[in-house]
Amino acid sequence: MTEGARLSAFLAAHEARAFRLAQFATRNREDALDIVQDAMLSLARNYADRDEATWRALFYRILESRIRDWQRRSWVRNRLRQFFAHAEDPDRDDPLEQQADTSAAQPDTQVAAGEFRAGLEAALSALPWRQQQAFLLRLWEGLDIRATAAAMQCSESSVKTHYARALEKLRQALEYHR
Amino acid sequence: MSDDLETRIRHALEHSLHELDADTRRRLAAARAHAASPPAPSLRWWWLPAATLPLALIAIMLWPQASPPPDPSLLLETVLEEDADPDLLLTFDLLLAEDADETS
Numbered sequence: 251m252t253e254g255a256r257l258s259a260f261l262a263a264h265e266a267r268a269f270r271l272a273q274f275a276t277r278n279r280e281d282a283l284d285i286v287q288d289a290m291l292s293l294a295r296n297y298a299d300r301d302e303a304t305w306r307a308l309f310y311r312i313l314e315s316r317i318r319d320w321q322r323r324s325w326v327r328n329r330l331r332q333f334f335a336h337a338e339d340p341d342r343d344d345p346l347e348q349q350a351d352t353s354a355a356q357p358d359t360q361v362a363a364g365e366f367r368a369g370l371e372a373a374l375s376a377l378p379w380r381q382q383q384a385f386l387l388r389l390w391e392g393l394d395i396r397a398t399a400a401a402m403q404c405s406e407s408s409v410k411t412h413y414a415r416a417l418e419k420l421r422q423a424l425e426y427h428r
Numbered sequence: 429m430s431d432d433l434e435t436r437i438r439h440a441l442e443h444s445l446h447e448l449d450a451d452t453r454r455r456l457a458a459a460r461a462h463a464a465s466p467p468a469p470s471l472r473w474w475w476l477p478a479a480t481l482p483l484a485l486i487a488i489m490l491w492p493q494a495s496p497p498p499d500p501s502l503l504l505e506t507v508l509e510e511d512a513d514p515d516l517l518l519t520f521d522l523l524l525a526e527d528a529d530e531t532s
Contacts, residue, residue: 258464265456266445283455290463367440389434390441421433 257298260305261290268313271386274374275317276324285320289313310387310401321379366424373423377416380404384412385420 265286272282289312297308374382380402387398388409399406448456 254464254466258460261460261463262457265460266448266453269448269452269456270441270444279452283452283459286456287459287463290459294463366436367444370437370440371444386441389438417434420437424433 253298256302257294257305260302260309261293264306264309265290267391268309271313271383271391272317274371274382274386275379276320277375281320285313285316288316292316306391307393307397307400310391310393310397311403314383314401314403317379317383369424370420373420376423377419380408381412381416381419384409385416388413 268286268289269282272285273279276282276285289309292312293305293309297305300308374386377385383402384398387393387401388395393401395406395409398409402409
């Protein structure tokens with residue numbers, strides 16, 4: 251099997267999960283697709299000659315890095331948008347206008363009873379990004395704590411903390427669906 | 429309870445993979461094919477052979493003209509071919525004598 255074929259098989263096995271991971275983080279399909287495509291290209295161009303056993307950790311590390319870059323850009327964009335909107339919005343002092351929309355964090359009010367998966371997606375999307383990624387990489391992607399810490403570029407104890415907090419929040423959010 | 433919840437979550441997430449829409453799958457497959465294909469030969473240096481000749485010409489034109497100092501004897505021969513002025517001949521004689529002194 252050629253290197254290109256092995257790489258293609260690896261990407262085929264991980265692309266859908268990577269896409270969902272990015273989609274949970276960005277809540278945007280197009281951005282998630284761009285991030286995954288970028289991560290695929292980066293792995294292929296820079297690390298294809300590495301040992302195949304290292305590809306998974308490298309791929310998710312690249313993916314995390316791309317998501318982080320997206321979040322930084324998003325943060326700047328949102329700040330600018332808020333600044334200009336604030337400057338132009340005459341109702342900015344209206345307390346009702348300032349009230350945050352928390353419906354995404356309350357799946358029981360948003361989805362029908364019994365739709366565990368819809369509730370799960372809403373609860374996962376509402377998690378802080380680090381908790382979300384630690385949880386998904388550990389539970390879903392099956393990375394061990396060390397690999398997750400390497401992918402997230404944080405300590406192993408941070409991974410454990412993020413995971414435990416995420417699980418607790420999900421447990422609370424999904425209590426309704428039990 | 430957490431173990432049960434984790435299992436349910438894992439199953440739900442796995443199930444969600446099968447429900448990705450066709451367009452998303454198609455675009456992921458296209459991205460994969462693009463990434464796994466060998467990179468096209470780089471065109472970064474295509475201009476190098478074409479630029480060699482003009483660069484060489486410019487270099488030759490700008491090269492400092494390090495011509496050797498004129499040989500006084502050759503100058504004298506040139507002068508002798510013309511209608512020589514005796515004063516000029518004397519000047520050249522002196523010039524040759526000085527040159528001989530310097531070389532010795």
